[in-house]
Amino acid sequence: MRPLVQRIPQLHRLAVFDAVASAGNFTSAAHELQISQPAVSRHMAALAQDLDLPLFERAGRQLRLTNKGQELADAVETAFSLLEHTLADLDDQKGAFVFAVQPAMATTWVVPMLDQLEDVADTEIRLRIFERRDELDGGDWDVAIVPGTGDWPGWDSTLLFREAVRPFAAPSMAAKLGLGPTTQPDDLVQHTLLHIDEVGRPNMTWHDWFSEAGSTATPRKPRLMYNAYPTVIQEALAGNGIALGWQHLLSDLVQRGLLVPVGPVVQRTHGGHHVCWRTTRGDDRHRSILAHLQSEIVDASAGFDHH
Numbered sequence: 028m029r030p031l032v033q034r035i036p037q038l039h040r041l042a043v044f045d046a047v048a049s050a051g052n053f054t055s056a057a058h059e060l061q062i063s064q065p066a067v068s069r070h071m072a073a074l075a076q077d078l079d080l081p082l083f084e085r086a087g088r089q090l091r092l093t094n095k096g097q098e099l100a101d102a103v104e105t106a107f108s109l110l111e112h113t114l115a116d117l118d119d120q121k122g123a124f125v126f127a128v129q130p131a132m133a134t135t136w137v138v139p140m141l142d143q144l145e146d147v148a149d150t151e152i153r154l155r156i157f158e159r160r161d162e163l164d165g166g167d168w169d170v171a172i173v174p175g176t177g178d179w180p181g182w183d184s185t186l187l188f189r190e191a192v193r194p195f196a197a198p199s200m201a202a203k204l205g206l207g208p209t210t211q212p213d214d215l216v217q218h219t220l221l222h223i224d225e226v227g228r229p230n231m232t233w234h235d236w237f238s239e240a241g242s243t244a245t246p247r248k249p250r251l252m253y254n255a256y257p258t259v260i261q262e263a264l265a266g267n268g269i270a271l272g273w274q275h276l277l278s279d280l281v282q283r284g285l286l287v288p289v290g291p292v293v294q295r296t297h298g299g300h301h302v303c304w305r306t307t308r309g310d311d312r313h314r315s316i317l318a319h320l321q322s323e324i325v326d327a328s329a330g331f332d333h334h
Contacts (some may be wrong), residue, residue, distance in 0.1 A: 035077050037261065041103050043070040044082070048100035052090055053109075061224065061254045070135045124152040124312060127163055127171035130156050131256040137172075140323060147319045148312040157206075158255065170304045170313050174230050177266075177301040183309055185317060188324055190300040192273055194233045194290040195281070198267040206269075206289035212242035215290055219268035221259045222249040230297065236271060239293045 035041065046056040047067060057064040076226045077080045083098035092100055109233045126144070128137050133154055137144075145152050155168050165172060177184040196206060204218060210293060220233050231239070253259050260277070263270035264285055272286065302317045 035074065037073070039255075039258070040070045040074040040077075042107075043067055044074055045100070045103045045107060046110070046288075047071060047083075048092060048096075048103070059247070061252055066251050066253075085211045123148040123167040124148065125155050126152050126169075126316070127155040127157055128174075129158065129172070129256070131260065131273070132172060132257040134257065135276050135279055136323075140319075144316055144319060149315075150312050166305065169308070170302065170316055172300055174298070174300050174301050176298055179303065181326075182303045183306050184301040184303045187300045187302050187320060189294055190231060190273070191292055191294040192236055192271050193288050193292045194236070194269050195277060195286040196265060196269045197264055197291045198287050200266040200269075201287050201289050204289075208288045208290075210290045212240040212290060213244045215269065216242075216244040216246055220246050220249065221262050221268040221270045222246075222252050223256055223259050224252045225255050230273070231271065231293070233271065236293050240291060240294065246262050247276065248280035284288055 028162070032038065043056065043060060044052065047053060050056040050059060053067045053071070054064050059066045071082065077099070078099075080095050080099075081093050082099065083090050084093050085091075125244075126137070133156055141154075147276060155171075157163055159173075160173065160175065161171065171177075173184075174190065177186060196204075201207060205213070207317070223230075224235060237244050237246060253262070254278075259270050260280070262268055264280070269289060270286075272281075272288075277286060281288070292309050302320060304313050
């Protein structure tokens with residue numbers, strides 16, 4: 028493991044730090060990152076603790092970098108600029124088959140089988156990570172796994188699996204609160220639920236989950252709204268709240284005992300994840316990838332609804 032990862036287990040805090048250093052204050056950085064100002068403050072406090080360094084100091088009402096903080100900001104800016112130039116160069120490369128996928132599905136499901144997908148499609152595959160549906164409108168991808176109803180003009184769409192969603196928590200939190208697989212939805216509403224922002228996302232929300240689980244309970248307004256699903260899962264793993272878990276996204280964490288179910292599965296009849304490509308652009312590579320993904324569905328769902 029790299030020393031950097033040992034010192035800063037959550038590297039996304041460097042991106043938050045970069046935004047704060049660039050914007051000059053927590054509020055502007057929060058607006059840029061589309062997260063709450065308390066979330067920015069929390070990340071900066073944790074980063075300072077990880078590094079055992081004071082990163083900011085007060086000058087009246089203003090917040091400014093310490094000398095050590097400025098050194099880190101310069102290094103982070105240089106590193107990120109180099110990464111951005113490298114990624115831009117990779118984007119310019121021709122011939123790679125671009126597979127668009129959301130980050131949680133990429134890390135937990137697609138990346139582990141990437142070599143297999145390249146073998147069956149007989150092509151080099153480059154992943155394109157997206158968070159929201161409208162990020163695919165540019166068309167710079169060949170095949171994608173997209174949540175929703177599948178009725179998108181100009182795209183061929185094949186349902187891969189229905190949207191099955193279940194609440195999960197760290198085992199320590201579940202034990203402390205007395206929660207388990209048979210916990211009823213009404214018994215969850217009083218606890219800390221981890222929310223992801225809903226803008227441009229067709230996935231099930233906590234309000235949807237309670238409603239479709241047959242509960243009249245209304246979740247409290249969240250103190251924090253996260254803008255990335257992997258962050259939600261990290262918070263759940265740390266025992267900081269209960270997360271909604273999507274089938275095929277959390278199966279590995281569930282099988283390893285890192286997360287446990289704390290409520291029933293809700294499965295939508297009208298929504299799911301679809302394998303898509305532009306109409307008239309499909310070829311043997313697309314169909315081979317689709318066939319392999321379909322063959323993996325049963326194994327990937329193991330442990331999701333059998334606890």
